[in-house]
Every structure is written in C-alpha cells, then in structure tokens.
Amino acid sequence: MHHDNRHTDNGHPDNGHTDNGHPGNGHPGNGHPDNGHAQAHVGANWPMTPETFAEVAAGIQDELAKLIVGQVELVHDTLVALLAGGHVLLEGVPGLGKTSLVRGFGRVLDLGFSRVQFTPDLMPADVTGTTVITEDEVGRHFDFQAGPVFANLVLADEVNRATPKVQSALLEAMQERTVTVGGTTRRLPEPFFVLATQNPIELEGTYPLPEAQLDRFLFKLSVPYPSPAELAEIARRTTGASEPELVPVAGGADVRAMSALVRSVPVADHVLDYAVRLVSATQPGLSPLPELPAYVRFGASPRAVHALVLAAKVRALFAGRYNVAFEDVSGSAHQALRHRLLLNFEAEADGVTSDALVGRLLEAVVPDPVAAGR
Amino acid sequence: MTPELERALAPLRRRAYLDNALRWALVSLSCWAAATALVLAWSKLSPTGDTGVLAAILGVCALLGGAGGWVLRRPSTSEVARVADSRLDLKERLASAVFFAEAPRRVEHTGMHYRLQADAAQRALEHRPGEAFPLQRHSRRAFAAFASVAVLAALAFTPNPEAATLARRSADHAAIAKARRTVASAKREVGHQHGSEAAQAQDALKRALAELQRARTPLQALVALSALESKLASLPNFSSQQEAAAATAGAALAGAPGASKLAQDLMSGNLKAAAEDLRKLAQEIKKLGSGQQKALGKALQKAAEQAGARGASPQAGPGANPGASGSSASSQATTSPFANELSQAAQALKSGKAGQAGKYLGSAASGATASARAASLQQELAAAEAAVRNAQSEVAAQAQADSSGHGTKATKGAGKQGSRRGHGRGASSHFATGSGRGKSTRFGAVTGKGTGSGAGRGRGSGAGESRGGRGAGSGNGSGTRAGAGRPSSQVFVGGQPAGSQQVIGRHLARGYKVKTTNYQQVLPSFEKTALQGLGSQVVSPTDQNLVRDYFSSLGGAHRGSPATKKG
Numbered sequence: 001m002h003h004d005n006r007h008t009d010n011g012h013p014d015n016g017h018t019d020n021g022h023p024g025n026g027h028p029g030n031g032h033p034d035n036g037h038a039q040a041h042v043g044a045n046w047p048m049t050p051e052t053f054a055e056v057a058a059g060i061q062d063e064l065a066k067l068i069v070g071q072v073e074l075v076h077d078t079l080v081a082l083l084a085g086g087h088v089l090l091e092g093v094p095g096l097g098k099t100s101l102v103r104g105f106g107r108v109l110d111l112g113f114s115r116v117q118f119t120p121d122l123m124p125a126d127v128t129g130t131t132v133i134t135e136d137e138v139g140r141h142f143d144f145q146a147g148p149v150f151a152n153l154v155l156a157d158e159v160n161r162a163t164p165k166v167q168s169a170l171l172e173a174m175q176e177r178t179v180t181v182g183g184t185t186r187r188l189p190e191p192f193f194v195l196a197t198q199n200p201i202e203l204e205g206t207y208p209l210p211e212a213q214l215d216r217f218l219f220k221l222s223v224p225y226p227s228p229a230e231l232a233e234i235a236r237r238t239t240g241a242s243e244p245e246l247v248p249v250a251g252g253a254d255v256r257a258m259s260a261l262v263r264s265v266p267v268a269d270h271v272l273d274y275a276v277r278l279v280s281a282t283q284p285g286l287s288p289l290p291e292l293p294a295y296v297r298f299g300a301s302p303r304a305v306h307a308l309v310l311a312a313k314v315r316a317l318f319a320g321r322y323n324v325a326f327e328d329v330s331g332s333a334h335q336a337l338r339h340r341l342l343l344n345f346e347a348e349a350d351g352v353t354s355d356a357l358v359g360r361l362l363e364a365v366v367p368d369p370v371a372a373g374r
Numbered sequence: 375m376t377p378e379l380e381r382a383l384a385p386l387r388r389r390a391y392l393d394n395a396l397r398w399a400l401v402s403l404s405c406w407a408a409a410t411a412l413v414l415a416w417s418k419l420s421p422t423g424d425t426g427v428l429a430a431i432l433g434v435c436a437l438l439g440g441a442g443g444w445v446l447r448r449p450s451t452s453e454v455a456r457v458a459d460s461r462l463d464l465k466e467r468l469a470s471a472v473f474f475a476e477a478p479r480r481v482e483h484t485g486m487h488y489r490l491q492a493d494a495a496q497r498a499l500e501h502r503p504g505e506a507f508p509l510q511r512h513s514r515r516a517f518a519a520f521a522s523v524a525v526l527a528a529l530a531f532t533p534n535p536e537a538a539t540l541a542r543r544s545a546d547h548a549a550i551a552k553a554r555r556t557v558a559s560a561k562r563e564v565g566h567q568h569g570s571e572a573a574q575a576q577d578a579l580k581r582a583l584a585e586l587q588r589a590r591t592p593l594q595a596l597v598a599l600s601a602l603e604s605k606l607a608s609l610p611n612f613s614s615q616q617e618a619a620a621a622t623a624g625a626a627l628a629g630a631p632g633a634s635k636l637a638q639d640l641m642s643g644n645l646k647a648a649a650e651d652l653r654k655l656a657q658e659i660k661k662l663g664s665g666q667q668k669a670l671g672k673a674l675q676k677a678a679e680q681a682g683a684r685g686a687s688p689q690a691g692p693g694a695n696p697g698a699s700g701s702s703a704s705s706q707a708t709t710s711p712f713a714n715e716l717s718q719a720a721q722a723l724k725s726g727k728a729g730q731a732g733k734y735l736g737s738a739a740s741g742a743t744a745s746a747r748a749a750s751l752q753q754e755l756a757a758a759e760a761a762v763r764n765a766q767s768e769v770a771a772q773a774q775a776d777s778s779g780h781g782t783k784a785t786k787g788a789g790k791q792g793s794r795r796g797h798g799r800g801a802s803s804h805f806a807t808g809s810g811r812g813k814s815t816r817f818g819a820v821t822g823k824g825t826g827s828g829a830g831r832g833r834g835s836g837a838g839e840s841r842g843g844r845g846a847g848s849g850n851g852s853g854t855r856a857g858a859g860r861p862s863s864q865v866f867v868g869g870q871p872a873g874s875q876q877v878i879g880r881h882l883a884r885g886y887k888v889k890t891t892n893y894q895q896v897l898p899s900f901e902k903t904a905l906q907g908l909g910s911q912v913v914s915p916t917d918q919n920l921v922r923d924y925f926s927s928l929g930g931a932h933r934g935s936p937a938t939k940k941g
Contacts, residue, residue: 024387050489264486268473270456271466322490323470371460 004307018112022192053317056258057083059249060108066244067104068097070230075101077221077335078195082109083258084310086218088172089159089339092357096223097234098197102155105193109255110248111152112189116170118162120205124169128179144181149173152252155195159205160231170194171213171352186336191255211298211342218307219332219338226323265313267324274367275308275329281361282341288364292357295347307336326367334358376474376488378495383451383472389503390454393511395444400515406433414529421539443917452476458498458506460661467494549772553765555584557602560758567751572611575755582762587882592773599766600907605823606759613667616745623681623716624648630673631666632658634714652739655828656732663728671723671731674716682713712741770907901925 033243039265057079060362064075078101090098095192099115106113116127133140148154149170150329156170173179177188196217214220226234237244281287282299312328319328334355366372375383412431417425449457454470471494474487534540563577565574578601585598624640628634634649662670715738722731904925908918 050486266470266474266487266490268466268470270469270473319465321465321467322486322493323465323467325465325467327465368456368460371456374449374453374457 017095063108069233080314081219089217089220090197092223107246113153114148114151115155131182159196160198219335279304298342376491379491380496382495385503389507393507398440398444402436404519406436407526411526421536556765571602621683623677626677649739649742656735675720678713678716
C-alpha cells in the first residue's frame, strides 16, 4: 500500500534494483549479497598503498565534481565517513543535491544504491524486507524479499518523518550490519553506507531522532546553500541536452581495501591524547570552557573518540601522510561532535549552537601542550 | 629507529640542548641580576654589610639553579620531535615516527611505520635545526636579562648613602677584632707562666676575652678592656723594685775581687746570670786570699746595705718570694732576704768563715733565680698590659669616632709605644680626640646624627724603663673626615621625662625610621660606664674631672626624673 514510499531512484519500486544497472549487485533475495567482488577490478588499485589511496580518493572526488557543483567539503566529508566505515546524517533543505550526491557515489564507486523515502506510515519491513509466499513448479514456499537496506549505499530520505519503530529498524541495521527477519539473520553487503537526511524545517509531525540513535552516525553534515556562481553552474548542467556521465573509479573491493588501510594508519599517543581531551572537554564537568556547563546537558559519548580518530586517519591518508596529525583530528571535530552535544534550553534561548561550542573547544584545547610549553 | 631517522634527529637534539642551555642561562642571569639588584637597593636604604658576599652567594645559587633546571628540563627525544613538528609544520610526522620507534609493541605490522619513519626523516632533513630552535625565541628573556643587568650596574655605580655607616661598622668590628686578638695573644703569653699572679692575670684575660667576644660596639669592648686593664694594673709588681735593688747592689760590688761579672750582671738586671755568678763565687771564695776576702766582704756589706735600702718594702729585692702577697707579705722582715744573705755572707767573710760565706752566697743565688722567674712573669704581664692599653686606646678612639659622628682617626695619631716590648711599664696614653661641627642633638655624640666635618687630634706619649734602658715615645696624629652622619639604630632624644609619650627635640632627617628613646632612661648606665672608664689611664686626669663634672651637672636632671623616682 505504500510501495511509493520505498523505491529506488530509477523509478522501479523493486527494492533490489539499483541505479547502476547491475541488478546483480545486492541482488535481493539471495541472502548473501556481495556487491563488491564483481567490481573489484574497476579501480585496479591493488595492492592498496597510501599513495594509491590518495590517488583513488582524489579520483573519486574529481569524478563527483562533474556531477556535484561546489559542495567540495560535503563530498570530502561524505567520502571520509564512507571510508571510515561510518554513516552520515545530512541536514539541509530539499533540493540541495543530497540524492544526487548518493547516486553519484554509487556510480563512481560502482556500488549498489537504494533510496527510501521515510514517511509516517512506513513499516519496518518496508526497510528491512519481509518473507512472502511464492508459488512455483515445486509448490508454495516462503521466500525472503530483501528490503532497500540490502544495498551498499542507502539513502534514507527525511529519516525523521518515519515512526521511531522504523527508525530503530534502520539504525539497528546500521549498527549491527545485519538484518533479522523471521528468525533468520542476514548480513548486509560490504561496504554498507547509510546516508540519512533530515529537513531542518517543517518539523511538525516529525519524530526527531533520539540521542542514542544520533550517536550511531559517524558524521552529521550540514548541506550548505550553493553560492550564486554554483547555482548558475547547476542550472547550466541540469538544463543542458546531456547530463554528465560518471565513470566508476573504484569498486567495492577497493573501498574495503581502503577501509582496511585506514585502520592501519598509526596514531601516536600524543595525538590520541588530543582527541581524548577534545571529547572530554565536551563534558560539562571536565570542560575548560567556563560557559559550556551552562549550555550542555550531556557531552559527547565515547563513540565520538572512535569517530574522531577514524576520520582523522582517513584525512591523514587523503593528505598523503602515514600518520595522524592534530589537524586531522580537529578537522573532523565539527562533523563528529556537533550531533553528540546535547544542548539545553538555555543554549537554544541564547542562540548557542553546538557548532559554536565545538569551535570554542577547538580554541581552548591545546593540541600539544609540550610543544606549546617550549 | 631507522638510521635515517636517527640522522635527522641528532642535530635537532643537539640544537634543543643548546637552546635549553641558553634558556636557563638567561633565566639564571635574570634571576641573579634581579636578586642582586634588590640586595643592592636594600643596602642603599638600610646599611647592609657583605653585599659582595651576598651577590656571590646569589650567583652560586643562580648557577646551581640554572644547571639544575637545564638537567631536569632537558627535552627528551620525543619532546624534541614534538617541538620540531610544531615549528617546522611537519604535521606530527617526526613525533609519531619517534613514538612508534620507541614503542615497537604498538606498531601494527603493516609496514606503515617504516614508511612513516622514512617520510619523517626526509621532511626533517629538509630543514635546518636552527629553524626548529631559533635563537630569536629567547629575545624576551635576553631583554629581561639585559634589563636586570643594566639595573644592577646602575645600582652598583650609584653612590651608597649608607657607605659611611657601613664603614663605621666595619671599623668598629675591626677595632674589636684587633682588641680581641691582642687579648688572646696576651693570654697565650701569660699562660706559659706559673704562680698566683699569673693565674689571676689568666683569669682576667679570659674574662675579658669572653666579654670581647660578646661585644658588638666599641663601647662594650672598651668597658671590657678597661676592666682588664684595671685588673692587670692592680696586680702586685715587684720586679722593678727587685731589679732596682739588684742594680744598686751590683754598683756596690763593682770592683770587688772575684765579683766583677756578678756586679755587671746585677747592674744589667740579668738576675739569672747573676745567680750563676753567685754560685760560682760561692765555690771560688775559698781560693781568694784573706785580703781579697775582706775586700769582698766589705763590698758585699755595702751591696747588702744599698740593696736593703732600695728594697726596703716587703718582698723587694732579688730573692723575695714573688708568690707571697697580702698579709703574709706584710709579716716578713722589712729588709729583703737578698740583702740579708749578702750581709750574712759579708759577716762570715769578716770573721774568716769563707765556707759559711759560700753557703750564704748560694742561698742568695737561689733567691736570685726565683727573682729571675718572677721578673719574667712581670715582663709578660707588663707586655700584656701594654698591649691591652694599646687596644684600649684604639677602641676608645673608635668609640669616640662613632659617638661624634665624625671621622676621627685616632689610630693614625697614636703615639709610639713607650719602649719596646716588656719595657713599656711606664705610663702611656695616646688617643686622639675629635671635635666636630655640625648639627646634633644634645646627645648628638650618641646619635651621630649630623652633617659636617670633623677634625681629630691625637697626642700620645709613653715612657718606661727596664733593665735594658729607658724608652720613651710620643706621637701626634690628626685626622679629618667629612661626611654625613647616620643615626644608629636607636636615637636618644631629650627634654621629656621617662614614660612620656611625647617626644620633642627630634632632629632626625626625613625617612629615618628608628626607635627613639628618652635619654634619661639610659643616662645612669652611661654615667656608670663613663665612670668605670675613668679608672683606666686612657683618660687624662683633666678630662676625668670634666667627665665627673658633666655627670654631676646632669645629676639633678636625671635623678630627679619621675621615672627614676618611681623606680
């Protein structure tokens, strides 16, 4: 009855179909989707080294730039989250290219893509899939019909419009990377990346994500409004005779290899200490900022350190380095911390945003006290 | 750690150590200069001695502190790498490489850390060590050190208004120390002697030495020396009478057969040799002819008479017991034992009993030996007394200089000691008195407050006689000195009875914050000290009368004060 609520962006209500024209990727119903291995040759970037990592990452961004006008930071941060193995919550008004971004990633990375439009009447099974009775020559039997979550890249559009029950189903899949239906647990494809969006306006009738579920997103990114020059470029590209054709730069295997390489980047203790101090400083009782306790009810959870360090490792490799620097940590602080600070009414009344507080924290927490002391 | 990384770190580490050394050197220099400048500034507000020693101590402390700081705060390799990362914008490459090189357990075996070390070494070698640890970073510290040293130099070359006070204190200490040394030396000399006189002298010297150890002002030292001088002077002195008697006896024996050397030794006061001569004469008297014996007897009789006349007082003459004194001495015969022995020897010779005469002469020889020992003690005592007097003069001059607030140089005008050591038994006084002009309170001599110039004149004379001859000396001295006086730590003011809160007659310069005391509270002790001092021979009789008259004139005032009456 709500088949229009969950569809891929190619217009087919079939959950298994992706827009890359390779229905085999994430083929629904087989229960063992392996979308990556078929495209492992796409990038031909084996073995993955820091140099090839930087090269592939730059290629992905360059290719996406053909489709996405501006939004360089957004693309960069989304790619960071993808390679760090995390999920992203995008916040921005409609029409800013969120869907194009995810679709572009799907094409450039040659990954399976699906999109779910969240509405209040959406059911969990519409996301995860369900067991249906099918009849063939053998007879009637139950088959699992996979939901849109069984894709490499999932766009959960306006995630705050669905009921908490549906939100929980999606977020559990994000966390566990498995789906259990009818007593059977099925693994989600690797890589698995959810890009959820929410609209900061028209909040009536929405179900804001609880803090515990927000915490499962690696990054929360704000989609900025394009500049006039970018708007003009968007108009030129979208009103012309042809749309830009994206070429796959890497495949699922490449992404997995890149993610594995990310984990091998060493982090020295003094850099790790900076990340820890930064996260600890968000706690009202431990913050060096005197005004923070007045505005923050709860600081960032330990997942914030995990997010900061993983993102910093990706940024280090992007920069062609073999180590994590302080600027890698601080460079991801806004994205990793802004949705993890639970502000109180005082902050809302004073117009204090979590981004402003994180900015103040970055000024207050000295990256390297030893170097600063000498 | 790979060799490349080690090669990149070594110059950075050396440079960091140098940088750290420079840092601590500048800090130490600044601290030392600032602390020494404070000491110097304080010494210009309040008289502070030994500023040089304090500066040296502070310098040593600063040096030790700097060295300690350098050793304790010497950067580790990790710290060097972190600082280099920060200043060379190496994006934590070097510190991370060092970290994983020093903690191999933390390395995941992906080969990434080898790439990291190579990358870090390559990036670090692109820079000079001086870029990571530039000397310019110490410009503030260098400026602070320079400023501190400049302030210190300015203070060092600025005249010290407290110099006069310091000089006075220094002179006080020098005078007291010299007096102490003199007394200690005298005590050592007298310590070799035996007998009750020597014991009494030792006791007095010991007591005086203890008081001098406690003395903080020349006045206190003067009191101790005056008491000592009085004590030494009060000890009985027989040696001069004994020597005089021996000399007259020797003159009588001159020309007597077999006694020419005896006569010569007696006249020269060499009693020890005279004793030997007497023993020899006693042995050889039998070898003389009867005529010679009679002539010798006559000479001995004459010598006995003259020695007896000269040494008529108790214990006088060679052979008297120098240890006896007091009532026991007064019970002795009025003629000296030496004269008696000579007389009895003369009588024996007259009656032809040469052997008996020899025995008497032997007894006389024993007496002469004892007298020789006594004379030695007396010489030591005389030397000690002379030395004490000399010290007393110098301390008195210093005390007077302090009290007048003017530069009296008493020592310069000190008269030459009356005779060489052991001969200055005669009176000897020499100290300069100074008179100055300038504003002062009534007791300006005590407060020393005043400005102006002072002049001092010294007059000294000494006379003495001994067996070696007579000595006399006199000296004149004068000294002038101009300069501002400085109040002592306690200022005495007049005009109000004790117990009054109102203080008038204050003539202190602005800025002096010293305790003021009504002079009437201290006048009795002043009078006591002054009158005690009069007992010594330092003050001439004329001046003694002046002092007594002065205190007598004040007697009505201070004895009649309410405080005194109350007490």
